[in-house]
């Protein structure tokens with residue numbers, strides 16, 4: 001059944017200036033938060049009763065800002081996830097420094113979380129203020145230190161090519177999180193998205209701080225610094241000390257089925273799992289002929305979900321992929337990973353996609369976007385920098401249109 005479980009918390013203390021994630025500014029004492037968490041707990045139990053979480057190996061409570069829930073509610077949700085999916089070995093909670101109080105750390109650890117992913121973004125006060133973050137650098141340092149002291153694995157999210165950032169301040173941020181003991185670092189260039197404060201301010205301006213060359217240079221700077229300190233880059237944006245790779249994210253990138261619960265959470269299910277879910281959620285449409293994989297996104301808002309948590313009451317948007325489309329998707333996801341495309345993955349895709357696959361792979365090798373390493377085809381640095389071309393070419397192998405539906 002689903003190998004990975006995702007729980008979405010769509011609440012934040014305030015919207016950051018660049019953020020277009022599914023979250024809304026919500027007061028920590030808003031009764032909606034408690035009602036929403038209880039609804040997720042009810043859905044966990046329903047999914048477990050359906051057998052959808054048998055064999056589930058990882059869980060991730062993301063957002064939004066899960067730490068905004070406070071220790072009692074977040075600990076309760078972690079316990080409920082543990083009870084619903086007892087085989088989970090890695091359970092991550094996302095957190096922001098300003099709400100990662102000691103009581104939250106204690107409660108989630110006690111409840112069975114094994115890993116924290118902390119939205120640090122920068123250790124420079126002026127940069128943090130520009131991003132609209134609620135914490136300052138000192139708070140981030142203190143909270144990461146406290147998280148590391150609990151013994152849970154700690155990851156820090158960092159952002160580059162942001163306003164006011166310089167090569168020197170970026171190096172200080174990277175050095176800073178390493179000195180605090182983080183064992184995993186995710187590094188993202190700022191994307192200026194429509195509908196955000198940054199989008200309104202800079203949408204058409206192509207600001208110099210976010211130039212693609214600056215993004216590439218900062219990503220290379222991060223790579224040199226992190227690899228020089230013993231971190232392994234295992235995905236385009238992810239670095240880990242040995243043994244600290246995020247198993248949950250690897251499940252996403254290797255085409256493993258996953259179940260997402262909560263507003264705007266996504267699931268990817270094979271046909272058998274989808275049909276099992278249909279038993280509890282009869283509003284789901286029949287899969288189309290040839291459908292081999294279903295991608296579902298919960299469209300029910302937090303208030304409606306809290307009012308009626310039954311799976312049969314959910315509104316969802318759906319995409320159905322045929323087996324060849326799923327094979328193209330797996331190739332595209334595999335190209336995010338340092339390990340790249342294994343021979344078994346390529347052979348399986350060749351059987352479904354035919355000679356077009358070899359033409360595309362040769363072209364990507366000729367253009368220096370992929371390279372051969374042993375019997376694997378791996379993304380090159382250039383391939384990652386030109387990610388849209390690399391991923392677009394592999395997804396372009398998918399024949400026909402993806403079938404969409406809503407219910």
Ligand code: SF4
Pocket residue numbers: 011012013014015016019020021023063064065096119
């Ligand atoms: S804390 Fe994260 S999810 Fe919330 S607004 Fe900021 S970037 Fe978005």
